[in-house]
Amino acid sequence: MNINDTEQWQRPLIDDRLTPYIEVDSVRLDQNLQLMQQKADEAGVALRPHIKTHKSIRIAQRQLALGARGITVSKPSEGITFILGGVRDLLLAYPIVHPKSVADLLRQAEQHQARLILIADRVEGVAAIAEACQQQPACKVSVAIKVDVGLHRIGVNPDTDEAIVIAQALKKNGLRFAGLISHAGHAYGAGNARAIEAIARQETHLMQRLQAKLQAAGFTDCPLSVGSTPTTLAAEIAPCLDEIRPGNYALLDLTACRLGLSRVDQLAMSVITRVVAVNDHFVIVDAGSKMLSSDKGPHGTSASGFGIAVDEAGHTYELTKLSEEHGFLLYQDRRPDVGSLLRIFPNHSCAVMAQSDSFVLRHPDGQSETQPVSARGNFI
C-alpha cells in the first residue's frame, strides 16, 4: 500500500447524494466474493462466510448463490434477521450461557426449518442449550465445540480434556455434536502475511490434534471449521479442514492492506464525505466517529490514524482525528476545496457498516442503489 501512488487510489466521486454515506463498489465486492469461493472450492472445503462484516441479506444471498454452504452469525438476533431474510443454514458463533438468549432464534429456526449450529466451550453452555432446545424439540440444532487457538477469548484449551468432557455432555443431553470450530483472531496482531501464515498452520495443527483426541474417545465424526480473513488469505487451506468462515474478505479495509493481504484496488467499501471547512490546521469533513467508528483495526491492531481520505485525482490525506460528526484531515501543499467530495477508506469495514442503517451499492455505470444494513443494531 503506497499512499503516494495516486493511480492506485483514483476512482470517480459522483455527487448524486447527500453525504456522508457508505459506498460499496459492486464489482470489487463481487470479485472478492468470487475469489474466496474459488479458493474454498479448489481446496475442497465449504465456505460459511461470517456476515458480521456486511450484515446485509443481499450480500449474504450473493455469497450463497456463489456456493457458500450457509452463513456464520455473531448474535442470536442476527440469526433471526437472516432466517427471516431466507437463509436456512446458520452457525451462531457465540457462546450460549443463558437459555433465554436463544429462545427466539430456535423458535424462528424451527418455524422456517433452518439448520442451526450453536457452539459451547463449557458444560454450563451445553446445559443452557439443552434447556433452550427442550422448548423447541423439532428444531434442527447441532453443537460445535469452540477451541481457543490463541485469541484467549472463547474456547476450550486444546491442551486439556475439556473438549471430551463437553462432547460427552452433548451426548448425555441428546444434542448432536457438530465438530470443532476455531477463530484465530489474534492473526490480526501478527503484523504481516508471513506471521499470519504461521498462525494458520499452528491453528490447523492444534485442531487436528484435538480432533484425533476426540476420535480416539469415540467421537469419530468430528469436522473442523476454522476461519478468519487474515489466515484464509495469507495461507493455503489445509486439506484436513472441512469449512472456513472468513467475513471481512467481502469488503476488506486498510487493516487488510497494511497486513499485505489486500491490494488497494480490492477495497470494496469506503465512505463518501464532503469537505465542510479548511483552516490553517486541518481539512474538516462531514464524517466523524459516529459514521466511521473510532476503530483502529480489529483485535488490538492499531493504525496511526482513522483512515485515508482520497480526492478524485487520487491524492491522499490522513484522517488524523475524529470528533463525533467531523473528521480532521492533515494536509500540506495541496488542499481540497470546501464543498468537494472525498472518499475515506476506513481501518475496519465491519465497524463502519455496523453504524449505518444503509449502504449505497455503486455500479460500474455510475448508477447506485440504497441497500439496508439488515442486521444493524442486532446486539442481543
Added chain:
Amino acid sequence: MNINDTEQWQRPLIDDRLTPYIEVDSVRLDQNLQLMQQKADEAGVALRPHIKTHKSIRIAQRQLALGARGITVSKPSEGITFILGGVRDLLLAYPIVHPKSVADLLRQAEQHQARLILIADRVEGVAAIAEACQQQPACKVSVAIKVDVGLHRIGVNPDTDEAIVIAQALKKNGLRFAGLISHAGHAYGAGNARAIEAIARQETHLMQRLQAKLQAAGFTDCPLSVGSTPTTLAAEIAPCLDEIRPGNYALLDLTACRLGLSRVDQLAMSVITRVVAVNDHFVIVDAGSKMLSSDKGPHGTSASGFGIAVDEAGHTYELTKLSEEHGFLLYQDRRPDVGSLLRIFPNHSCAVMAQSDSFVLRHPDGQSETQPVSARGNFI
C-alpha cells in the same frame, strides 16, 4: 474516581432482560438535567442542550420542561427527527456548505413553524444557506457565526475580520444575524478541571472581544452562545454570555470522572452485560465495540482501556480490549461467574448511545421501560 471504593460503584443489577443493553438511571439523569438548568438559571443565561449525547426525544422534552430554551443538533436529519418529535426551537451547530443538505430540514421547520438557527464560518456557507432559504421563504431562519476558540475544527479565526465579512454577507443576503457561537471541545484534552476553567475564561475573552468588534461594525445585536460540558461544569458561567449548549452533562461518563467533573454516583448511563466466558487470561462479556464503541474519549482524550465493569458488590474490572461482540476484562484473585451480570461504565456515553436503537430507562423501584434512541443513524 477511586476504582477500589466498592461502595461508590455499587448498584443493583436486575436480571430481567436479555443482554447487552444500555441502562439509563432515571434519578441520576433527572438530577443531572436539573443541576445544569439550575446553573444556567442562576447565571441568567439560556440553556440550549446538545441532544447528540442522548438522541432521545423523551429526554429532550424533559430538558425543555425543566426550562431549556431549545435544543442544539449536529446534523440536519437530527433536526428533522426532533421537529417531528415536537421541538420548535433548534440550533443546527453544523456548517452548511451545500444548499441541498438543509432543504428537507427547512421544509419541516417551515411546516411545523419551528425556529431554526444555522451557523456559518465562511461566505460560501452564507451563500449555501441563502440559496436553501430561497426555496423556503416562510421558514424562520437566522444564522450565527461560528468562532474557532481553539479546537481548530470549524469557525472563523477571532483574530481576523472574517466574522465581520460574514455578518455583512448575511445582511446582503437578507439573512438575520443570530450572534456568535463557539465550542471549546479542546477542553477535553486539558487534563483537569483547573486547566479546563482556564480554557473557559479564554473562550469568553475571545468571544467578548469579537462581539465588541462586530458591535463597532454596526452589528449591535450580537448574543454569545458557548458550550461544552467540561467548560460548563468546571467554570462559572460568565455574565456576558447569553446561552450555553452542553450535551454530555445529561448522562456523563468516565471521561468526565477522570477530568474531575463528575462523581461516580452521577454517571447516569451504563451498559448491562453478561459474562459469557472466563479463561486463564480474561473475563469475557457479551458487549463489544459494536455496542460500546471503540471510543477512548471525546476529542483525542485517551483512556487506558474501554471502560470499567462493575459487579453487583461494587468490585471493578478494567475493560482492556474489545472485539466486535466481546469485551475482555482483566481480573486478579476475584472473578465473576459465567452467566452473571456486570455493569460497564463507558469512556464516552455519546458514542455508546449512538450505536443502539434503544435504551432502557431504569426507575428507582426497579421497573424499567424501553425508549428509542430517536435520532440514531442521523448522519446526513
